[in-house]
Amino acid sequence: MSIGNTDETVATDAIVPDSITATALPANGDGLVSRKPTARVQVVKPLEVSTDTAQKHPPNSLRNTGIVSVFFWLVDELRRFIGGGSSSAANDSKSTGSTSTINLFITYFNHAILLIIFFIISIYKNYLYVRRRIHLKFLNLTYFPNKSPHIIRDDVNKLSRIPKRVSCIVNFKDEEEENGGIDGLINDISELTAWSVSAGIQELSIYEYNGVINDYYLELNRYINKNLKNYFGTEYVPNISIKSPHSSKVLVNKPEKPIDLYVNLLSKVDGKPTIVELTKTISELAINRELSVKDITIDLINDELVELVGSEPDLMIIFNPNLDLQDYPPWHIRLTELYWEPDNKDITYAVFIRALQNYAKAKVNVGK
Amino acid sequence: MNPNLSTPSSTQAPLVSAGTLKKLLFAFPLFAYLQGFFKDLVISIMKTGPVPQHVAVIMDGNRTFARKRNLPLKEGHTAGAESLVGVLDACYRLGVSCVTIYAFSIENFHRSKEEVDTLFGLLREKLNYLSQNEDSYAMYNKVQVKIIGNKAMIPEDILKDLERVEERTNHNFGKRVLNVCFPYTSRDDITGAIRSISEKRINHEINKEDINMDLLDISMYFGPETPPLDIMIRTSGHTRLSDFMIWQCNYDCTLEFVDTLWPDFKFFDIMAILFKWGYYKTLETEKLKHLGKRKAKLHQTAQDILKDLPAHPPYRSVSDR
Numbered sequence: 001m002s003i004g005n006t007d008e009t010v011a012t013d014a015i016v017p018d019s020i021t022a023t024a025l026p027a028n029g030d031g032l033v034s035r036k037p038t039a040r041v042q043v044v045k046p047l048e049v050s051t052d053t054a055q056k057h058p059p060n061s062l063r064n065t066g067i068v069s070v071f072f073w074l075v076d077e078l079r080r081f082i083g084g085g086s087s088s089a090a091n092d093s094k095s096t097g098s099t100s101t102i103n104l105f106i107t108y109f110n111h112a113i114l115l116i117i118f119f120i121i122s123i124y125k126n127y128l129y130v131r132r133r134i135h136l137k138f139l140n141l142t143y144f145p146n147k148s149p150h151i152i153r154d155d156v157n158k159l160s161r162i163p164k165r166v167s168c169i170v171n172f173k174d175e176e177e178e179n180g181g182i183d184g185l186i187n188d189i190s191e192l193t194a195w196s197v198s199a200g201i202q203e204l205s206i207y208e209y210n211g212v213i214n215d216y217y218l219e220l221n222r223y224i225n226k227n228l229k230n231y232f233g234t235e236y237v238p239n240i241s242i243k244s245p246h247s248s249k250v251l252v253n254k255p256e257k258p259i260d261l262y263v264n265l266l267s268k269v270d271g272k273p274t275i276v277e278l279t280k281t282i283s284e285l286a287i288n289r290e291l292s293v294k295d296i297t298i299d300l301i302n303d304e305l306v307e308l309v310g311s312e313p314d315l316m317i318i319f320n321p322n323l324d325l326q327d328y329p330p331w332h333i334r335l336t337e338l339y340w341e342p343d344n345k346d347i348t349y350a351v352f353i354r355a356l357q358n359y360a361k362a363k364v365n366v367g368k
Numbered sequence: 369m370n371p372n373l374s375t376p377s378s379t380q381a382p383l384v385s386a387g388t389l390k391k392l393l394f395a396f397p398l399f400a401y402l403q404g405f406f407k408d409l410v411i412s413i414m415k416t417g418p419v420p421q422h423v424a425v426i427m428d429g430n431r432t433f434a435r436k437r438n439l440p441l442k443e444g445h446t447a448g449a450e451s452l453v454g455v456l457d458a459c460y461r462l463g464v465s466c467v468t469i470y471a472f473s474i475e476n477f478h479r480s481k482e483e484v485d486t487l488f489g490l491l492r493e494k495l496n497y498l499s500q501n502e503d504s505y506a507m508y509n510k511v512q513v514k515i516i517g518n519k520a521m522i523p524e525d526i527l528k529d530l531e532r533v534e535e536r537t538n539h540n541f542g543k544r545v546l547n548v549c550f551p552y553t554s555r556d557d558i559t560g561a562i563r564s565i566s567e568k569r570i571n572h573e574i575n576k577e578d579i580n581m582d583l584l585d586i587s588m589y590f591g592p593e594t595p596p597l598d599i600m601i602r603t604s605g606h607t608r609l610s611d612f613m614i615w616q617c618n619y620d621c622t623l624e625f626v627d628t629l630w631p632d633f634k635f636f637d638i639m640a641i642l643f644k645w646g647y648y649k650t651l652e653t654e655k656l657k658h659l660g661k662r663k664a665k666l667h668q669t670a671q672d673i674l675k676d677l678p679a680h681p682p683y684r685s686v687s688d689r
Binding site for chain 2: 113273283330358
């Protein structure tokens with residue numbers, strides 16, 4: 001198993017797995033909550049299938065492109081523009097005479113200028129890309145956790161405040177890419193977990209568009225614990241609870257001890273589809289006169305969605321080259337502070353700590 | 369003569385600063401003409417590329433602007449309103465059909481009573497100004513003003529005025545729409561949609577199977593005729609959404625957080641954002657087109673091989689004789 005590029009020191013067979021107890025989500029609470037999982041599973045599933053075949057990648061995932069290919073595309077675009085424009089404008093020119101030909105020419109001219117500007121922008125963007133990458137490389141050298149919780153806690157203690165709940169949008173990279181595939185994702189998540197525990201964050205949500213990580217539950221748990229042992233030693237490993245709200249699975253390593261970090265695995269089904277399901281349940285209740293329409297308030301919906309998906313995060317770190325929310329659960333991004341590093345693809349400690357620094361600086365004033 | 373020239377921008381500034389020189393320069397008719405010409409050119413160039421359908425703006429920074437320049441609060445809001453007209457003009461001339469502004473959040477009711485009243489008054493004043501007579505901005509440019517939000521929370525006299533504005537601009541229903549979110553929060557919007565769907569279910573207008581994402585979408589305040597959101601802009605550097613269109617902006621929408629304060633946000637700032645959007649949109653469509661072409665070709669050859677093979681000899685099987 002080749003996991004990541006930063007963990008050569010880990011010997012796979014030397015670590016004995018912890019006593020893993022997988023427990024189903026306790027169906028506590030009254031009527032409304034307990035009847036939901038069954039209703040959700042029924043209708044969310046076909047939705048999932050249809051979206052998966054339509055598109056695997058989240059929208060807007062392509063950003064940086066080579067100058068040469070941009071040039072060819074733009075030339076192609078211009079050719080098509082002129083070709084398409086002249087065929088449709090041919091009828092017009094007969095009726096209105098010479099003025100429309102002039103207009104047509106001006107339009108082509110303007111479009112050509114637009115494409116030339118686009119081409120210049122593409123050169124500039126590539127320059128920016130290189131500059132930012134160098135900057136990030138430099139930052140990665142400056143902020144290096146060295147697998148030591150003390151260093152991380154020292155970094156964090158310079159800040160005036162830290163978020164209680166952090167959410168991270170991560171991308172599933174191709175197998176061929178560096179630190180890609182499912183192993184790379186597991187490695188990244190385990191690193192994030194270790195940093196969050198060291199920083200003192202209570203809850204960490206991991207959002208991945210397609211939710212591929214949900215199938216690799218036990219592997220993820222094993223690897224997180226292995227990684228935590230690198231940070232904290234084998235004697236006292238922090239107690240982690242991993243939860244996937246959609247499949248209502250909870251995994252706690254040591255159920256008898258207090259939990260140091262809750263890890264929440266989210267995907268796009270926890271967003272709008274869950275709200276649609278909630279609407280169905282609520283309208284059913286309203287029909288059966290168990291709930292009056294007047295009682296449907298923001299607080300009720302909020303309580304239900306907190307139960308179903310989790311609390312609203314204080315800080316969201318988007319490990320993406322551009323700012324894109326990728327269909328993240330909409331209810332949960334009301335006042336969340338967003339942080340992203342332009343042109344950054346990797347999940348590194350430098351980005352993580354800079355996000356926390358940015359959070360400490362930001363001023364929150366609701367409505368004021 | 370530019371009226372701004374007579375008001376000193378700051379007390380300790382030297383007599384001739386870069387700002388005053390710039391203002392003096394802009395005051396020349398020739399320069400103003402050139403600037404107008406340049407703006408027209410930029411717009412006609414950008415019109416030939418992809419243009420967003422729906423732009424939303426969180427106008428943040430009026431108070432900071434006033435505080436920085438030692439102006440009364442009201443001046444900050446007035447400067448913001450001026451800036452809004454400029455941005456609206458740029459967007460509509462470019463061909464953006466729908467602009468949404470966050471005028472007042474439900475959370476804003478927590479502010480002091482005076483400021484809430486000032487904001488209400490200002491909004492009423494500005495909307496009246498936009499649509500008062502035949503050559504006001506909204507009437508002349510055929511912009512339909514829509515009030516979006518929880519209307520039950522608006523004081524009655526103001527609501528009456530706002531409805532009159534809506535009514536007056538309604539006859540030119542068409543391409544250009546200005547959505548004024550007042551008082552609005554997205555969570556309230558989503559809750560309202562769920563409530564209205566439940567009501568419809570009680571009245572047996574729809575079945576359980578009819579409830580889906582699209583129904584929720586059109587049950588919100590924005591309604592079915594609003595195009596999907598393309599760009600969301602927030603000024604003055606906060607990287608938060610503050611409960612504004614969180615349902616609409618989280619998929620296939622460009623979020624832009626700018627450091628400029630809203631009163632300083634002018635024509636070229638908005639154009640830069642729209643330009644950037646157009647650039648990425650062009651690249652995206654081109655890339656998809658090329659990917660699609662290649663995929664289609666691969667698929668075709670795979671199928672054609674089997675079809676193009678010569679016919680095989682007849683079957684002879686032991687099972688079905």
